[in-house]
Amino acid sequence: MIAISLLFLVLAIGIVGFWYLEDLPLLDAFYLTVTTITTVGYGDITPHTFYGKIFTAVLILAGVGIALYTLTGIIGSVLEGRLREAFGVNRVRRSVARMKKHKIICGGGRTGSVVADEFRGDGVEFVIVERDPKVVKELRKREFPVVEGDATTDAALLEAGVERASGLVATLPSDSDNVFLCITAKELNKDLEMVARASSKEAAKRLSSIGVKNVIMVEELAGSRLAKSLTKPEIVAFIDFATKTGDASLESLTVDKGAKIANKKVKELRIKEKIGVSIVAILREGKVIANVGPEDEIREGDTVVVMGKKDSLEKLDSLDFF
Secondary structure (H helix, E strand, C coil): CHHHHHHHHHHHHHHHHHHHHCCCCHHHHHHHHHHHHCCCCCCCCCCCCHHHHHHHHHHHHHHHHHHHHHHHHHHHHHHHHHHHHHHHHHHHHHHHHHCCCCEEEECCCHHHHHHHHHHHHHCCCEEEEECCHHHHHHHHHCCCCEEECCCCCHHHHHHCCCCCCCEEEECCCCHHHHHHHHHHHHHHCCCCEEEEEECCHHHHHHHHHCCCCEEEEHHHHHHHHHHHHHHCHHHHHHHHHHHCCCCEEEEEEECCCCCCCCCEEHHHHCHHHHHCCEEEEEEECCEEECCCCCCCEECCCCEEEEEEEHHHHHCHHHHCCC
């Protein structure tokens, strides 16, 4: 703004000076001023008087530098901003095009950004789909991979690599949008695992009916957590500690068909003795088996919840159980 103001000031001084000293019409005075400070050169209009020539020399010395500095600054700012944005978008597109088995977060608002933070902390590859330009700008400042577009459309989901993705999180503010999004995503990738937020039981029922694995009632969950934070704060603190990536953490693993861990008792696996990880629960057919003992059997289709240090949990893959 200072540079632009100086440029206009020089123009004004030049116009007034040539009008007064050379007795030129205002249009000719403007033309001669612009010709002088842009170093284009003189043609049909030139200064003739002694004082006019002195004034012109001073104007060249003062005006040329200011004009060049201002114009190059403006052009540089415009080009740099647009080129940086274009290169950033293209870089994200190339990165997303290489992603496989990644997660897609639809909606980059408060809930979506929290999910993104969790994914980043867990080292999960993901991309966010968001249509609000202001939100997109904020997400890019945090260096999240973002596809700008409407998540309920095929084009935006395909750009996010939905056909190669392994999971999708629907966090759009509207229940109807989340339902339509999940239907669209399922049509593009039948094997896609989906979770979604909902604000009503009716929406939760519809989402479950179209194949959404888990539906989270955000208000209900927040209310329950607030209540337990007051009545059972130690339990909430333990869950927070156990689910955050740190020295100790919880991990869930699905027992696929043919897995070596299937149809074996806990004592036969000796996971705790081998790597220091404990099985704390088994999820089977919608039920939770707690207080897992050495005689409990692990079956195909079970989800095994284990707890231990982060480096110990990473060793589970080397045991080739799952």
